[in-house]
Amino acid sequence: MAAKKRGAFSRRDFIKAAGAGALAAGVGPAIIIPGRAHAAKKTLKILQWVHFVPPYDKWFNETYVKEWGQKNDTEVKVDNVGLAALNAQGAAEVAAQKGHDLFLFMWPAPTFEQQVIDHREIYEECERKYGKPIDLAIKSTYNPKTKKYYGFSDSFVPDPVNYRQDLFAAVGMPKGPSTWDDVRVAGAKIKKQFGNPVGIGLSPEIDTGMAMRTIMYSFGSSVQDRDGNLVLNSKQTLEAVKFVKALYEETMTPEVFAWDASSNNRGMVSGKLSVVLNAISTTRVAEKENPDISAKIQLTKALKGPVRAIGLEHVMDCYVIWKFAENKEGAKKFLVDYIGNFRKGFLASEFYNFPCFPKTVPDLKKLIANDPKAHPPDKYKVLEDVLSWATNVGYPGYANAAKDEIFATWVINNMFAKAASGAETPEAAISQAEAACKRIFAKWKEKGLI
Amino acid sequence: MTQKAMTTVETGTQVARAKTGRLTAILDSEIWLGRLMIAPAILYIVLLIGFPFLLALYYSLSDITIGSRTMSFVGLKQFKAVIQTPLFQQSLKNTLIFTFISQALVLVLGKVLALALLKNFRGKWLVRLLILLPWVAPISLGTIGWLWMLDSIYSVFNWILRAVGIFGPTTWPIWLGVPHLAMGSVIAVHVWRQLPLATVILLGGLSSIPHDLHDAAAVDGAGFWRHLFQITIPLVLPIMIVAVLFGMVFTFTDMIVIFVLTRGGPYDTTQVLASLAFFTGIMGGDLAEGAAISLFLFPVLVAAAFVFLRIARRAEVT
Amino acid sequence: MAIVETRNIKKYFGDVPAVNGVDLSTEEGEFLVLLGPSGCGKTTLLRMIAGLEEPTSGEILIGGQVVNDLPPRARKIAMVFQSYALYPHMTVFKNIAFPLKAQSVPKETWQSKVEWAASMFGIEKLLHRKPRELSGGERQRVALARALVREPTVFLLDEPLSNLDAKLRTSAREELQQFQRRIGTTTIYVTHDQVEAMGLGDRIAVMNQGKVRQLGTPQEIYHEPADTFVAGFLGSPPMNLVEYDDTIVGFRPETFLPREVFGVQDDLVAFQFKVTRIEYLGADRLLYGFLGGKLADAHVISRLPSTVTASIQQGETYEFVVQAKDLKFFDKETGLRTGPRPL
Known part of the structure; x- marks a missing residue:
């Protein structure tokens, strides 16, 4: 009888194992692709989605962050996970109080507000350097009740x-x-x-x-x-x-x-x-x-x-810096510099990501009005005033x-x-x-x- | 001097011998060796199953969110609140339908397959391989295959059924878009997925029946159905019960098929508790409510396990 | 009651013959024993008669009707298995009643029929128990009662006593025989135990390598073996077989006795017997040794009952004799029995 009882318990435990398995499988797409690394003093860890436009990831992971890392004496590591796994990954980092310095959600992430720094100074610095952000960015990262910026939006789709x-x-x-x-x-x-x-x-x-x-x-x-x-x-x-x-x-x-x-x-x-x-x-x-x-x-x-x-x-880029991030200053600097270089990102994403600081891509209208890949080349011209209707x-x-x-x-x-x-x-x-x-x-x- | 050295050496050997003696004694002792061998399993269960389970239990009694670290104990508040929502009630109903129909089908089909596999025939290895395939293939991958086969535009089934003339030019069922078809589809895929395991378990049970008993029944005059229902099924009953329990627990707590195929749609008609818990807890951010939803069935499952195992014990025959 | 007959029946498992052309016919109400070493095909033969194995070729007749194409349930036979094959999930009552249910016997009669079958074996008190609560002997009786209950025309028994301990086996043997005599149903009984075979069988069919080597009464197969296999298989120790020119001479150890046991008789054949080893078994002495003279160096055994008190010493040579009628002759090539010839 005792042996039976024990059997029953292990079966019950199996229930939980199965449940855990299901949860893990739900997080299944979270295949972490480690970025390349080279020796440097500081490190900056970034997590973002697997971009729908693959050349963007190639540019960001292999070109942009390397150049930035060399200039700033920092080793930058980028991990990419599938869109569906972002929330689960975020939850895991919060639970562990450990993770990436910069975490990119593809939608506003107000539920994580208590876990992130106030991103106000990044907005202020960017505004000083590159002009005003669009209202859409603020609406997606600001909590009027707590007066806190719970994220920083570089771009939207x-x-x-x-x-x-x-x-x-x-x-x-x-x-x-x-x-x-x-x-x-x-x-x-x-x-x-x-x-x-x-x-x-x-x-x-x-x-x-x-x-x-x-x-x-x-x-x-x-x-x-x-x-x-x-x-x-x-x-x-x-x-x-x-x-x-x-x-x-x-x-x-x-x-x-x-x-x-x-x-x-x-x-x-x-x-x-x-x-x-x-x-x-x-x-x-x-x-x-x-x-x-x-x-x-x-x-x-x-x-x-x-x-x-x-x-x-369509989706909204919202970077957050965790309160428990190890390199907060690096992360802030990275975001400010990234906004300064956003024109490259706009091109790398093949016009997918539109800037939240419009002045960073001053020739946007000209670019989208003449895309050699498009049929006809001015197909994307209709997006020129997207801010007025998005x-x-x-x-x-x-x-x-x-x-x-x-x-x-x-x-x-x-x-x-x-x-x-x-x-x-x-x-x-x-x-x-x-x-x-x-x-x-x-x-x-x-x-x-x- | 020499003598002293000798003594030292001897003492050393003795110590060494005593040490090996103790180690050997432990390894020879069934109790200690048993404990040693079982330790990794217990450690595994405690760390990877027991701890997360207790955590989930605690979450469900708290007000934790995906973004908070401070949580306060709120008792059964989450359970009370969520039980009243129509969405929860519908999900509970869907869970029961999904589980019971799929398990009934798994049982009957698994039984048929196991009985067929017990016989010898040409190409049996191929059939066995094909039956085991769904179990070997990664679950999410297999389910994505089904997603494509049931696709609204490219459905392989519709295409074939139209090609062979069963469907007319206007018949094009949207498998995952109509409530009953969607429920039927997720059940079918779940059955496909669980069938191999059930078949193997039942096959094990069937082959453990002494062949003499089948011969005796044949000589005593039992036909196919009498043989099946009065001899074969009662004899595999304990194993069958365990298989059903296993499948039930698995189905209650699993959401992969539903997550990949319908995400609960159309309009929550295939939403089950496991998927609702995921959407509410992980995607929606309310961890506590998600935990409460996922643990709601736990007492039911424990009770079911208890009853089932008691029946299995009663039915045990040797 | 019925006669069971097989006509040139064969069973191959792949290329391996398990039963290789058996012609056998029981008599009405007979107790026929199939005896042979393991792997001789006796169980396969029984299972073919029961309908549990399909013959590769040949015919099986029960009561004059070819039953090859009939399923077991249509053959009006009952079978008792070596393991008894009691249904473990049913009580004794239900076990015994199962054939009645399966044969659609009217429900009202179950109770009385089960009680009758149980009373035949004295297990009326066990009807409510499950098989696992029974001793080996009780299980065996339940199995017999289950076989008996629907009054079959033929009983088939596959080593039903081999799972009992030695003491129980003796009494079970006696009960079995009495029971068979009482109901008078044709019975085919498979065993590898010659004591059981000799004790139970009206006739014995000795089988080896898929063939029946000899069919006869216990006396016939013991005293007049048809070939060297039968001679060597029966008896403990078995018949001494000694090569002589193109024949084999056989004599049973208990007929191979010191000269002084016999009076002056004409038909004695004498041998020089060098005793190399003596086993004292209480009721008997077994003497191992070699023959001298014409049959030099042949290894033989003598069995002296305790009534023979002659003093025999290890290492000595004595004059032993066999009565001429106890000498059996076999063809050296075929192993088959031949006529007597002078030595």
Whole structure:
């Protein structure tokens, strides 16, 4: 009997082992690629994602940090992990109180506020040297309640509208859509005539999260107001949800419920979709893999809704320096110098990363207006005024811990998906989402972060 | 002088002998040798399983977040709060559906496979190899393969079914985009993944039944079903119960298949507690609530393990 | 009751013949023993009769009907296994009732039939127990009761006594024989133990290398072995076999006695026997040694019952004799029995 009991316990322990295994596997993509190193007095350890544009990593890891290290007598080590592993990696470093000196999140990381230094002086120094940062950067790294800069944003990635120029021309819209209503009307015609559906996801993944918020904001709806009060349940939100339901019914297929973050890229590049919202990685892939399609995909600015034309960042670079970082001064200096050299980064990322300090790339408009790889070369020209139509998650307020959890648990995505699929009425979907948001807001308020 | 040196040498030898004696005694003693041998395993369990488990337990009773180091004890607050949310309730329901259906299928299919593999036939090694393959391949890799096969645009299944004429030109099911199909898909992939282990366990159980018993049943007049249900299954019952328990625990606590295929979608209809815990705790930053979600089923599992093992013990036959 | 018959039955495992052409026929109600060393094919033969192995060629008939294509359950046989093969998860009652259930015997009669079978072996008190709670002897009886309960036409028993200790085996043997006589069912019994075979069998089929070497009553196969294998397999110690020209001469150790044991008789054949070793076994003395004269250096054994008190010394040579009728002759080439010839 005793032996049996022991057997039972070890089995129970196995449960935990399995759980731990699952967690480890969830962190699976975190394959750490150690950077090269050379002898120097100080060290600076940087962790960032595996960039969607591989030449950027090559430039950053093998050229830029080496040059900077030589000038500053520092050995710089760069580790790259997959996008999905960033939060788990951050959590691990906090738990260990040990890790990298510079940690790059690809979205605002307000939950880590207590663990990071105030990045105010980096902003001040950069502003003194390179002029004002864009509002989007501040909105994504500043907590108005605690008056603390919980990160430093060097760049962001625009999220323009990608549309099939040939298909839109065929239904009488050669310059592409300019309003959300255009997408609905032309999308329906295109689907009927050519069978190509609109490709805006309704699934638990990041692109859907961005697209749904874009629609909400342009309909005058939002999760929170300027001061961080929950205002989700509004007439405007209802309009937005009803619009998405109609958009889904008239222009899309159930595949949008099944998508992951790369499905819309693939669908567009394979020629199956008429419109997607994505970073320019879609067109870049098309340029390399399918030049025919590349010529047909064109970009346009944020679409107009009943209230405004507004878009979101696709991802937001947010560097943090941990309180427990060993080389804080080096990290600060690195960021300030990096901003000074950002034009190189902009080029290395093939226009993927846009500057948060616009003056660092004074010839941006000229550069993007004439890209030899693009079809036509001025394809990316529409991004020249992206700052006037791009905003942060959390608009019109600041990014904060509550919106972080709302985003991560796909509350908004599911609100739209439930209504669009008919699983719930728009009103019910909204009130369920509101209840979830209310709870999340209350939780983080109680913790003092908002 | 010489004599003295001799004495010293002798004493030295004696000491050495005494030392080896003690070491040998330890190595010869079953109790001590046993303790020595089991120590790494215990150390492993304590460090890599016991400690994280206790930590998770403590997290679930605190208000820790992903970015905080100071935490205060809040008792069962996290549990109470999260249980009331519709999302948690739906995830719990999904977890139960996911677990019970997949385990029932694993059991039946594993049994069929094991019975088939017990027989001798040409090419048996190939079948064995193919059956074990899902277990050998890395889980996330295999699941990503499934993701592609179930892809909304490039689904291999749809393509084949259309090519052979089962699907008409307008039929194109979105496997991961419709709630029931999505649940069916994640269950199917999970079954695919667990089947090898269950089959091997059941095969072990089946081959441990003395062949005479099967002969006796055949002579006594039992047909296939009577033989299966009155002789074979009762005899492998203890092993079957352990296999089911193992699979259940594994399924309750695992999220890889769901994380890779649906991330809980469409709209949370495949969200299970393990994936919800990940999204809430790691991605959403509320570690305490994530821990509470993931540990919610722990008492249930302990109770199930207790009951199952008792039944297995009862059913034990020799 | 039925007659079991095999016609040129063969079983190959790959290229290896396990049973290599056996023609055998039981008589009605007979107790037939298949005797042979391990690996001789006797169990395979029994399993083919039961339907648990498929013959490579040949026919099996039970009650005059070819049963080759019938599954075991359709052959109206019952089998007792060496391990007893009791179902460990069932009580004794359920074990015994299992064949009834499986054969769709009406449920009302189970109780009385099980009790009847149990009473045949005196295990009525054990019906509620599980097999693991029984002793070896009790298990064996349960196995027999399970075989008996549905009144088969043929009993097949595969070394059912070999798991019992020596003392129990003797009494079990007696019970088994009485039981078989009482119910009179044709029984085929496999064993490698010649004592069991001699004690139980109406007839014995001695098998070696997949063939039946001799089929006969215990007396026949002991006293008139058909070949040197049978001669050498039976008896303890076995028959002395001595080469002489192109024949082999055989005589049993208990017929090889000192000259003085016999009176003046005509039919004695005398040998010079040099005793090299003596074993005292209580009831007997075993004398090991060599023959002299024409059969020089042949190694033989004599078995003297304790009633023969002649003083025998190690290292000495004595005159030993065998009655002419006790000398058996075999062909040197084939090993088969031949007619008597003068020495």
